[in-house]
Amino acid sequence: MSITTFVIISIIKSLAVVGVLLTAVAYSVWLERKVSAHIQNRWGPTRVGPFGLLQPLADGVKFIFKEDLTQPHVYKPLYIAAPMIALVFAITSISVIPFGNWVSIGPWDTYLQITDVNIGLLVVLGITSMGVYGVALAGWSSNNKYSLLGGLRASAQMISYEVSLGLSLVGVLIMAGSLSLRDIVDAQAGVFWRFIPRWNIFHGQTLAFFIYLISAYAETNRTPFDLPEAESELVAGYHTEYSAMKFAMFFMAEYANMVTVACLATLLFLGGWHGPIYGPLILREIEPVFWFCLKVFFFMFLYVWVRWTLPRFRYDQLMAFGWKILLPLAVANIVYTALVVALRAQYPDKFF
Amino acid sequence: MLHLILFLFFGAICVAGAVNLLVQSHPINSALSLIVVMGSLAAEYLLLGAEFLAAVQVIVYAGAIMVLFVITIMLLNAGKEERSKGSRVATLLGVPGVLIGGVLVAWTLLHGSDMQSVPIGALWGDPKGIARLLFHDFLLPFEVTSVLILIAIMGAVVLASRPEAAARGARKDEG
Numbered sequence: 001m002s003i004t005t006f007v008i009i010s011i012i013k014s015l016a017v018v019g020v021l022l023t024a025v026a027y028s029v030w031l032e033r034k035v036s037a038h039i040q041n042r043w044g045p046t047r048v049g050p051f052g053l054l055q056p057l058a059d060g061v062k063f064i065f066k067e068d069l070t071q072p073h074v075y076k077p078l079y080i081a082a083p084m085i086a087l088v089f090a091i092t093s094i095s096v097i098p099f100g101n102w103v104s105i106g107p108w109d110t111y112l113q114i115t116d117v118n119i120g121l122l123v124v125l126g127i128t129s130m131g132v133y134g135v136a137l138a139g140w141s142s143n144n145k146y147s148l149l150g151g152l153r154a155s156a157q158m159i160s161y162e163v164s165l166g167l168s169l170v171g172v173l174i175m176a177g178s179l180s181l182r183d184i185v186d187a188q189a190g191v192f193w194r195f196i197p198r199w200n201i202f203h204g205q206t207l208a209f210f211i212y213l214i215s216a217y218a219e220t221n222r223t224p225f226d227l228p229e230a231e232s233e234l235v236a237g238y239h240t241e242y243s244a245m246k247f248a249m250f251f252m253a254e255y256a257n258m259v260t261v262a263c264l265a266t267l268l269f270l271g272g273w274h275g276p277i278y279g280p281l282i283l284r285e286i287e288p289v290f291w292f293c294l295k296v297f298f299f300m301f302l303y304v305w306v307r308w309t310l311p312r313f314r315y316d317q318l319m320a321f322g323w324k325i326l327l328p329l330a331v332a333n334i335v336y337t338a339l340v341v342a343l344r345a346q347y348p349d350k351f352f
Numbered sequence: 353m354l355h356l357i358l359f360l361f362f363g364a365i366c367v368a369g370a371v372n373l374l375v376q377s378h379p380i381n382s383a384l385s386l387i388v389v390m391g392s393l394a395a396e397y398l399l400l401g402a403e404f405l406a407a408v409q410v411i412v413y414a415g416a417i418m419v420l421f422v423i424t425i426m427l428l429n430a431g432k433e434e435r436s437k438g439s440r441v442a443t444l445l446g447v448p449g450v451l452i453g454g455v456l457v458a459w460t461l462l463h464g465s466d467m468q469s470v471p472i473g474a475l476w477g478d479p480k481g482i483a484r485l486l487f488h489d490f491l492l493p494f495e496v497t498s499v500l501i502l503i504a505i506m507g508a509v510v511l512a513s514r515p516e517a518a519a520r521g522a523r524k525d526e527g
Contacts, residue, residue, distance in 0.1 A: 078380070119479065122407035129415025133387070136419065140380065140426045148426065155423055159416060166411075179479055 005108060013114050014095075021094050025255040026056035032304045039308045066244035071142075074241060078141035083242065083249035086134025090256035093127040096120040097263045098182050100273050100289040112289065113182070120181040121173070124264060125166060128219065132158045134253065135221075135228065139238040150237025153315065154228035157218055160322045161225075165215035167330035171208045171337040172200050172268045185272035199271035204340060208333045209269040211326055216261040218322065220254060223307040227315055262299035270295045359399050366392040377432050379425045383418065390414040404479045 030045065030052065037044025045052030070079065098120075100112030117123055132155050139151015173179065176187040190198040201209045218225040229237030239250045266272060275291030277284055313321070369388035376382045390413045398406040486494050 078384075117403075119403050119407050122404070122411065126407050126410035126415060129411050132415070132419050133422070136422055136426070137380075140422075152423060152426060155419055159419055162416070 009108065009110050010114070013110070013112075017094060017114055018091065021091065021256060021259060022252075024259055025252050026060070028255045028258065028300055028304075029059070029251070030056050031300065032307070035301070035304045036308045039305075060248075063245055063248040068244040068246065069241075071241055073143045075141040075143060078137045079241075080246075082134050082138035082141060083246045083253075084134075085137065086131060086253040087249045087256070089127050089131040089134065090253040090260070093124050093260045094256075094263070096123050096181065097260065097267070098185065098272070099263070099292045103285055111182070116180065116182055118178070118180045118183075121169065121179050121184070121264075121268075124181075124260065125162075128257065128260065129162060131253070131257065134250075135238050138242070138250070139228075142238070142241040144241055146234045146236075147238050147240045150228045150230075150234050150240070154221060154238055157221070157225065157227065157318060157322075160319060161215045161218035161326075164211055164322060164326040164330045165219060167327070167334060168208045168211035168215065169268060170330075170334045171205050174334070174337050174341055175200060175203070175205070181267050181272075185267055185274070188271040189274055197271055197274065199269065199274070201269040204337060205269060205333075207329060208337075209265075211330050211333065212265060212269065215322075215326060216265065217303070217306065218318070220257045220261055222254075222258070222303060224310040224313050225318060226307075226312060227318060230312060258300065258303055259296070262296045262303070265299055266292060266295040355399055359396065362392045362395040362399070366396065377435065380422065383421045383425055386421070387414050387418045390418065404482050 033055070034044040034052070045055040048054040048058045070076070095114045096117055098111065098113035098116065102109055102111050135154040135158075136151045139147045139149075139154065142148070172184060176184040178184060178187075188197075188199050188203070192198060192202070196202050217223075221228050227237075228234075229239065231237075234240070239247055242250060272295075273288035273292040275287065275294075277287045279287070366389055369385045369392065373382045373385035373389065376385060390409060394406040394409040394414065397403075397409060
């Protein structure tokens with residue numbers, strides 16, 4: 001492949017992925033409003049378009065035309081930079097997520113991923129760990145006690161749960177023997193006993209999956225761990241002083257993070273784009289992407305479902321749960337997985 | 353060629369961040385400059401082929417340790433640093449001293465007898481190679497270091513938590 005085609009294909013892929021991501025973010029908000037409404041026996045958005053489907057568009061227009069207030073008491077450079085930091089890191093992390101197999105269009109073939117790096121998982125973790133700064137700096141630069149408390153809570157919570165989140169992934173890495181997301185997905189191909197898929201969640205990593213899921217809720221500051229913006233005590237937490245597009249950037253960052261975390265859960269535990277494949281050739285090319293999107297959608301729905309079902313934790317409960325329950329369980333999972341993998345290498349015919 | 357341009361670019365950002373760290377008078381700006389330094393160092397590692405090290409540099413230093421710095425500054429609500437005039441001795445001896453030191457280091461690196469130069473991008477430090485080094489070739493030093501770090505953590509916990517008896521005694525004195 002010549003360098004020109006490579007650049008052109010990369011640009012097309014980047015634009016497509018970012019476009020899909022931003023649309024997914026907008027429609028996650030719609031999903032959230034609609035599902036929450038039905039859980040509370042309401043209708044949710046119905047006025048703009050059929051089933052309120054154009055509501056995200058109307059919201060976007062509203063955000064752009066709202067007055068953009070900058071309070072006189074804020075520390076201006078960081079107050080303006082904070083939402084940008086949050087959004088940039090939230091969107092960047094999608095760049096290494098693979099969402100399908102190789103495809104060939106005419107003479108060109110490419111894999112469905114912006115770029116394949118062999119430390120893909122670490123790149124995602126690194127970028128999401130930088131996202132803390134957006135929230136922390138927003139809280140501090142607003143010069144408001146509620147914002148500061150929200151920012152402090154967010155950063156403490158995100159660092160604490162990042163530990164158990166990272167450790168819950170080690171089991172998967174031991175099984176796959178690689179840090180590349182593509183290799184991890186390829187290691188989950190096939191089925192047991194003809195019908196159970198060989199996904200990591202059914203392959204000894206069930207505990208790790210639940211640890212990851214819980215930590216991911218805390219990482220994205222979603223209920224039941226939404227203490228950084230607990231409206232009953234902190235007004236709106238770290239984004240109390242933000243309005244218009246700056247607020248929308250935090251909002252988009254939250255949903256973009258949710259999408260990334262859902263993609264990661266799909267790739268690591270639910271076998272990525274693997275699923276039953278039937279039909280003519282054209283369908284066979286599309287079906288893996290469909291399975292991937294379906295699994296990601298399942299996680300997005302779960303997020304919304306959990307948010308409108310569970311109450312909020314108390315702060316000391318949150319910390320105790322993270323450090324005293326999730327962390328030991330994650331370490332135990334690593335020891336168990338390592339032991340099984342070592343035994344299997346030693347006696348290949350005794351363990352399947 | 354592209355490697356070299358990127359290497360020099362990130363090197364320049366790294367030095368600029370380090371200088372900004374010293375020049376800024378507000379602690380939070382200094383902390384953010386340090387994050388820039390850490391990030392550009394990670395990019396340099398990546399260009400040198402140490403991709404695992406680069407990712408860990410971002411996750412651990414830029415993502416975790418610097419967050420603790422920022423939290424501490426936020427909690428203490430540290431204000432602007434007060435400027436002193438600076439001493440004349442420091443200007444007279446310090447600046448030439450730094451220059452001489454820099455020249456000496458550069459000269460030694462360039463004319464060292466047993467040093468070989470490697471083109472940028474020629475080496476690859478993949479996770480497997482690092483794991484083999486850590487858990488196979490240098491297992492004992494690695495374990496000893498982790499015990500050392502454990503002792504340091506325990507020491508910090510002991511120092512930070514006031515013993516019950518001492519706390520009670522202090523309260524009795526006040527009453």
